[in-house]
Amino acid sequence: MTNAVKNNALYAAIDLGSNSFHMLVVHEVAGASRTLAKIKRKVRLAAGLQEDGNLDDAAMQRGWDCLQLFAEQLQDIPANHIRIVGTATLRIARNINVFLEQAQVILGHPIRVISGEEEAALIYEGVAWTSSGTGRRLAIDIGGASTELVIGEATSALLLNSLDMGCVTWLRRYFADGLLSQSNFERAIAAARQVLTPVAGAYLKLGWQGCIGASGTIQAIQEIMISQGADERITLAKLQALKQDAIACQRLDTLNLPGLQADRVSVFPSGLAILIALFDMLAIDDMVLAGGALREGLMYGMLGQRQDCDARERSADSLISRYQLDRTQAERVRNTALNALSQLINQQKAVQKKAELRTVDQTLELELELDSAMLGWAALLYELGLCIEYKRAPEHAAYIISHIDLPGFTAAQKQLLAALLLNQRDDFQLAALELQSAIDTEQAILLARLLRISIILCLRRTRGTVPEFQISAQGSQLTLTLPANWSQTHHLRASELQQEAQRQTELGWPLVIEEMAKSEGAKLNLRD
Numbered sequence: 001m002t003n004a005v006k007n008n009a010l011y012a013a014i015d016l017g018s019n020s021f022h023m024l025v026v027h028e029v030a031g032a033s034r035t036l037a038k039i040k041r042k043v044r045l046a047a048g049l050q051e052d053g054n055l056d057d058a059a060m061q062r063g064w065d066c067l068q069l070f071a072e073q074l075q076d077i078p079a080n081h082i083r084i085v086g087t088a089t090l091r092i093a094r095n096i097n098v099f100l101e102q103a104q105v106i107l108g109h110p111i112r113v114i115s116g117e118e119e120a121a122l123i124y125e126g127v128a129w130t131s132s133g134t135g136r137r138l139a140i141d142i143g144g145a146s147t148e149l150v151i152g153e154a155t156s157a158l159l160l161n162s163l164d165m166g167c168v169t170w171l172r173r174y175f176a177d178g179l180l181s182q183s184n185f186e187r188a189i190a191a192a193r194q195v196l197t198p199v200a201g202a203y204l205k206l207g208w209q210g211c212i213g214a215s216g217t218i219q220a221i222q223e224i225m226i227s228q229g230a231d232e233r234i235t236l237a238k239l240q241a242l243k244q245d246a247i248a249c250q251r252l253d254t255l256n257l258p259g260l261q262a263d264r265v266s267v268f269p270s271g272l273a274i275l276i277a278l279f280d281m282l283a284i285d286d287m288v289l290a291g292g293a294l295r296e297g298l299m300y301g302m303l304g305q306r307q308d309c310d311a312r313e314r315s316a317d318s319l320i321s322r323y324q325l326d327r328t329q330a331e332r333v334r335n336t337a338l339n340a341l342s343q344l345i346n347q348q349k350a351v352q353k354k355a356e357l358r359t360v361d362q363t364l365e366l367e368l369e370l371d372s373a374m375l376g377w378a379a380l381l382y383e384l385g386l387c388i389e390y391k392r393a394p395e396h397a398a399y400i401i402s403h404i405d406l407p408g409f410t411a412a413q414k415q416l417l418a419a420l421l422l423n424q425r426d427d428f429q430l431a432a433l434e435l436q437s438a439i440d441t442e443q444a445i446l447l448a449r450l451l452r453i454s455i456i457l458c459l460r461r462t463r464g465t466v467p468e469f470q471i472s473a474q475g476s477q478l479t480l481t482l483p484a485n486w487s488q489t490h491h492l493r494a495s496e497l498q499q500e501a502q503r504q505t506e507l508g509w510p511l512v513i514e515e516m517a518k519s520e521g522a523k524l525n526l527r528d
Helices: 055-076 090-091 096-107 116-130 169-173 182-206 216-227 234-247 266-281 292-303 311-322 329-355 361-380 395-403 409-421 430-435 441-457 493-507
Strands: 010-016 018-029 033-044 082-086 137-144 146-154 156-165 210-213 470-474 475-481 510-514 523-524
Touching: 010 292, 010 311, 018 055, 018 292, 033 055, 033 137, 033 292, 033 361, 082 090, 082 096, 082 292, 090 096, 090 116, 090 475, 096 182, 096 361, 116 146, 116 156, 116 292, 116 311, 137 216, 137 266, 146 182, 146 266, 146 493, 156 266, 156 329, 169 266, 169 329, 182 441, 216 234, 216 266, 216 409, 234 266, 329 470, 361 409, 361 441, 395 409, 409 430, 409 441, 430 441, 430 475, 441 475, 493 510
Parallel strands: 010 082, 137 210, 475 510
Antiparallel strands: 010 018, 018 033, 137 146, 146 156, 470 475, 510 523
């Protein structure tokens, strides 16, 4: 190692996994972390485990070669800003000392082999830092030689286990012949069920409100689904369909699914089999991809940033600070937009109640919660593009969101957020709203319409100038009702609303702007 000057703003976390080695390097800027490097190499360490429990020479050499790549980057980072951990394969390898001795010489830093329980806790910490959600969450990470299951709430793990099954070890045991047959899949799934049997009851008893996946297997599955035009939510039905698609390919060396990256092909069927067993044994309804896992848990533990808020809130705070947004105005627009959406939601619930539907469907509740959240974040960040210039600010805002790290937001949610920001004013860009897969296109269009109306109502940028309003929906028609004679003293906003009403109406979504008349029950229609 050279005596390079250390950069106290740099941090590195290295995860020596059973399938891949990962290095994450971040730069701390103004209380926020900026990712500088994510380096990943498929080492397949678990594939080198022999029957006597020793790692073979080839696997150890693959690991050392990878660490040579990592070592150069570490030279500029203070020792107390570096965390390096080994996981399942290094826990069980009998000749671990041979590997670690040379690895630590290469890196110039100690490597800590962590227990399965500590690995699970760190994975949950990474999930909590980078993924949004409320209530209890089930986090799942399918590694090369182990699978971690954690139920947690906020940033605290409540129940955790590390199980001896992984995509590399299951590949060697159940797909060693290279055949993607029904029987191989069933054997792999049955074996995973057997591993899960002793712990499944405790997870079902404790329960959770949302499920998050944090591994390469789950990322690969989501990428395949999105390439097929499906939404980002993983379900058992989609997994079973993927299994049949894989079986149709007959062999591992001919496995070719749209969206499946070449470096995931060999371990994809085994990881898929484990995930099917997890969905089955734990009665999982659906799952989304986490924003981070073990290395993010290591990283945020070092950074010690605030843990008292949602990951999306931290991301929004960082953007507001970095791009010097007017938070007061952003919150004014957000409150106005959420007020409008809340009125429409309450109207919808009233209609259901009138139709003698006692409760709102749980799936609908989740959809409404997501709609509210995404509209709120779009409103909070709507001026993001002004950091570049005014004329094309919506395009700039959409570009920034699409190309920036945004912990807490899934890939589909980022796509929706960018589409809403792109459509905040001027002509509608319908393609962006149609291409996003977080919510239905019809709902995305409604959120964009409400965002645009809210921005106009808040044009004054002054406390107390947003009018009290009512908004209702009948089919695709929105009716916005303003105070009596409001247009006579607020000419600019009245004119902007007129133009917006014309724009939306011409696209087949009527927007009616009305004022309450002083006489009871009468209204003045501004379009006349």
